[in-house]
Amino acid sequence: MSVVYERTKGLNQNQSIYCPGCTHGLEHKLVMEVLEELGVLDRTIGITSVGCSGLMFRILNTEVVTSLHGRAPAVATGVKAVQPDAIVYIHQGDGDALSIGMAETISAASRGENITVIFANNNIYGMTGGQMAATTMVGDKATTCPAGRDASLDGNPMRACELISQVEGAKYVERVAVYDVPHIIKAKKAIKKAFQNQIDGHGYSFVEILSTCPTNWHLDPLASMDKVKNEMEAVYPLGVFKDE
Ligand SMILES: Cc1ncc(C[n+]2csc(CCOP(=O)(O)OP(=O)(O)O)c2C)c(N)n1
Ligand code: SF4
Incomplete structure (x- = not known):
């Protein structure tokens, strides 16, 4: 019998650290499969942000460096500078990348750092219990906007790909989704x-x-x-924003 599917070597045997239905785990799986297919698993260093995915070191078989909230781009820059042969990537949430870490995100893109960013936009601060994030959509409820985000009070949601694709140093910017198999294949x-x-x-x-x-x-x-497909995609359209 031939083997048609195997667990990627990038994931260890530990139980998932995420809530049921959370896509962080699926995203790690795709990243690990890709790194294995590219033959670079053993020279990959993941940089975690602070947020639920900050615990990714528990389930990954790659090296992982933990950074302070919003500071993953600076840590990734430093790691790449001292280990230029390493494959350095960040997995970070929207609170981390676009709120406390916005300056770092834009600066790393502007410098054109040779790193890869996997940005998980889940519309909210997950780890700390559901506060409004920079990405929370107008009308969506969070603990800090219990009546729903009101653009006149809380501002408008920030669109990461639209912003970062305008930054000169950024080379490749794409937004994807993982709510069904065709989209998972595209995301990979x-x-x-x-x-x-x-x-x-x-x-x-x-x-x-x-x-x-x-x-x-x-x-x-x-x-x-369904919310991602029917609501988020309308505010955050999928596609390639830049490919130089
Ligand atoms: C300097 C600092 N400020 C605030 C916090 C609290 N904090 C921890 S995680 C987090 C938000 C995480 O949200 P996000 O980046 O969207 O990731 P998610 O948990 O949703 O994956 C915040 C505000 C912190 N750890 N450090
Ligand atoms: S709180 Fe949200 S982001 Fe965090 S693990 Fe649970 S579902 Fe995922």
Whole structure:
């Protein structure tokens, strides 16, 4: 009998650290499969942000460096500088990348750092219990906007790909989703391209993945996937924003 599917060597045997229906785990799996297919698992260093995915070191078989909230781009820059042969990537949430870490995100893109960013946009601060994030959509409820985000009071949601694609140093910027198999396949292709760019020395690549947080959205896993498809995609359109 031939083997048609195997667990990627990039994931260890530990139980998932995420809530049921959270897409962080699926995103790690895609990243690890890509790194294994590219043959670079043993020279990859992941940089965690602060947020739920900050615990990714528990389930990954790659090296992982933990950084302070919002500071993953600076840590990734330093790691790449001292280990230029390492494949360095960041997995960070929207609170980390676009709120406390916005300056770092834009600066790393502007410098054209040869790193890969996997940006999980789940519309909310997950780890700390569901506060409004820079990405929270107008009308969506969070603990800090219980009546729903009001643009006149709280500002408008920030669109990462639209912003970062305007930054000169950014080379590849794409937004993907993972709510069904065709989209998962597309997301994996984008992730692979982002890592291939780094291997080829092309510079800064940014992949935004529309993600779920069933726990703080107060939805079950299937309804969460539907929300991404029916609501998030309208505010955050999928596609390639830059490919130089
Ligand atoms: C300097 C600092 N400020 C605030 C916090 C609290 N904090 C921890 S995680 C987090 C937000 C995480 O949200 P996000 O980046 O969207 O990731 P998620 O948990 O949703 O994956 C905040 C505000 C902190 N750890 N450090
Ligand atoms: S709180 Fe949200 S982001 Fe964090 S693990 Fe649970 S579902 Fe995922």
